[in-house]
Amino acid sequence: MDKIVFGFLGTTLDAGFNAARWERWRPTVSLCQQEDVLIHKLVLFHGGGKGELLKLVAADIQRVSPETVVEPVLMPIKDPWDFVEVYSALHDFVRRYPFDTQAHEYLVHITTGTHVAQICLFLLTEARYFPAKLLQTSPPQRGGYPDTGQVAVVDLDLSQYNQLAARFEEERQEDLSFLKFGIATKNAKFNRTIEEIEQVALRSQTPILLTGPTGAGKSFLARRIYELKKSKHQLQGDFIDVNCATLRGDGAMSALFGHVKGSFTGALQARAGYLKAADDGLLFLDEIGELGLDEQAMLLKAIEEKRFFPMGSDKEVASDFQLIAGTHRDLAQDVRAGRFREDLFARINTWLYTLPGLKDRREDIEPNLDFELDRIANQLGKKVRFNSDAKKVYLQYAMDMGTEWSGNFRDLSASLLRMATLADGGRIDMPNAERELQRLQHRQRQSDSERSAKQQALDHPDWLALQVELDAFDQVQLAYVVQVCRETTSLSEAGRRLFQRSRQEKKISNDADRLRKYLAKFDLSFNQIRQW
The missing domain is CATH 3.40.50.300 (P-loop containing nucleotide triphosphate hydrolases)
Structure with a gap:
């Protein structure tokens, strides 16, 4: 994979304008001279005040490594020793950068720049904002410099930096x-x-x-x-x-x-x-x-x-x-x-x-309306919104404790899709909302009727008498079988539902016969249950 390196222009270590510069160790240039490390792109952060040095370093890199592309990035930092300012600038950059770890290998060069810049690069890499490995270069062993440079103490207790804490939050x-x-x-x-x-x-x-x-x-x-x-x-x-x-x-x-x-x-x-x-x-x-x-x-x-x-x-x-x-x-x-x-x-x-169902998050129905309508707009190719009176009436029904929403957010989304599809001029008006409420109320009445029929079956005298003779395990199992029989129109259909998994393991499946024999153990028949 191509190697992409991020690093700072060393305003001191990389400096030198005469021929003697080639006798000195310059970290950024030397990095591109390594025979076993081919750098395809060098993203070079700079403060903007060393334009001539930037041009010279880029030219020297082109001379020693023509394959390396130098990409200067202006990092306008007023005080390179201000931890908050440096970290914030790098943090903003790294959140915008289009990393592609499938295509590129990333390295972060921490030799150049102030100690603060090096620490910030380390922290951002360690936290995986840079999806990279750290790269440290050093001069030849026989080298050495009389200038010891400056010493700065950087407190790494990030909790005291309220600005950074606010950014993280x-x-x-x-x-x-x-x-x-x-x-x-x-x-x-x-x-x-x-x-x-x-x-x-x-x-x-x-x-x-x-x-x-x-x-x-x-x-x-x-x-x-x-x-x-x-x-x-x-x-x-x-x-x-x-x-x-x-x-x-x-x-x-x-x-x-x-x-x-x-x-x-x-x-x-x-x-x-x-x-x-x-x-x-x-x-x-x-x-x-x-x-x-x-x-x-x-x-x-x-x-x-x-x-x-x-x-x-x-x-x-x-x-x-x-x-x-x-x-x-x-x-x-x-x-x-x-x-x-x-x-x-x-x-x-x-x-x-x-995750709670919609009936347990009724206060979130209204915030979801605009989100769902925006999603539907992408599907229909048009933006749709409620008229205020239609929205009020719809929300009154949607948030009522008696409204079921058995399909939860899928039901809500489908309801809004129906209204948006039928909306003229991009507006869901009162007639549109009222038609939808009639649909929802009709479906709920059907659901209530089905539940009532199920309860009626379980209250039937034959079932109540049978329960007395059954173990608790048989009661639970048979109650489910009775429910399926009540919901289907034929013995075969009920059998297919009840034996959906095991029937696939049989070369010849006779679901109706299996169900008939099961019911016979309790002196019951499909037709008898359907009449309860």
Whole structure:
């Protein structure tokens, strides 16, 4: 990779205008004379008052190393011994610089400049603002200079520098705002959660587990965590988003861990898999509770060892990925029920955060409106806003404690998309809002009716009499089967839902027959349950 070096022009050490300068050790020029270190670009910070010296040093570098491009950068520092001023100037520069660690190797030369400049370069590199290695040069051993220079004592207790502390806090608030999509959320609990996630994300590579109802924003937050870490040069690879609920059987193994050609029927080509694709990046496994026990075992090994076997291969593959897992399930309950491995749960459970649903963040509905409308504007190609009266009526319903929002922020986004699509002149007016409220109210009545029907079934005399004869385990299991039968229109459809996973392991699946036999154990039938 090309080497790019950052350093200060040494106004004393690099000086010299006559031929005798070639007999002296000049750090910046000597750096480019090293036979085993080819510098492709030298970013040279200077204060602006040594123009002739800058031109001479650049010309001398061109003479000894024609391959090196010198890029002067004006660093207007009034007092080069003022720690706050020097650090702030370098900090501003490094936050704007377009680092690309995939294409370039970065080095920071700390030999030239004042002691304060050298210390600031060290601190910024140590904190990974410069994603680089430190480079120290020194004169030949036989060299020496009678001038001992100046001695300055620099207090490195950064806590006393209120200006720097304020800058750090300002940057942290920017990071928090980034994780919240720039939305001024008002929910105190959610804000505390995001504050801790920001700290953990930037200080740890340990897996993070995000729980919460469907539509609470787990996938969005995982991507923002990735983008934040990548902006700090902590990740170089890609963000790989996987919905584990879509992975089944051999397809799950292949999708996650890859396979070699011919490892199973239909494996016509080798496949790298999601874990390998996430190398040096972030892997988000949404609905991790849907993975089978075999996949869970292999995932645990991959998390702990950063190595795994693709399907059909006897050679391990390495992938240094960071993991965020998401689920709407109670994984602790799944562990107790034997559906989720206890050791994997312990491994991903170090940092557990529950994202509240929309019903628990009603005060954040209003701040989310403009954010969602801006996002929708990119989708529709037009900017849409509420009329004040329409917004008032919509918010009154949206924030009411009786409004469900069962799909959480996805439901809210879909509702706003419908209104924005139908908005004339870029404005959501009162008729538009009222039509949408009618849709939402109709859907909620349907949902209430379905819940009522479920409760009616569980209050039926036949069910109540049967409960007395059943163990608690059978009661819970059968109650779920009854619920599925009530929600479907045929015995086959109910069977497919109930045996969705195990049916894939059978060459011939007869879901209706399996369900019929199960119900018969309790002297029940599908039609009987449908009539409750």
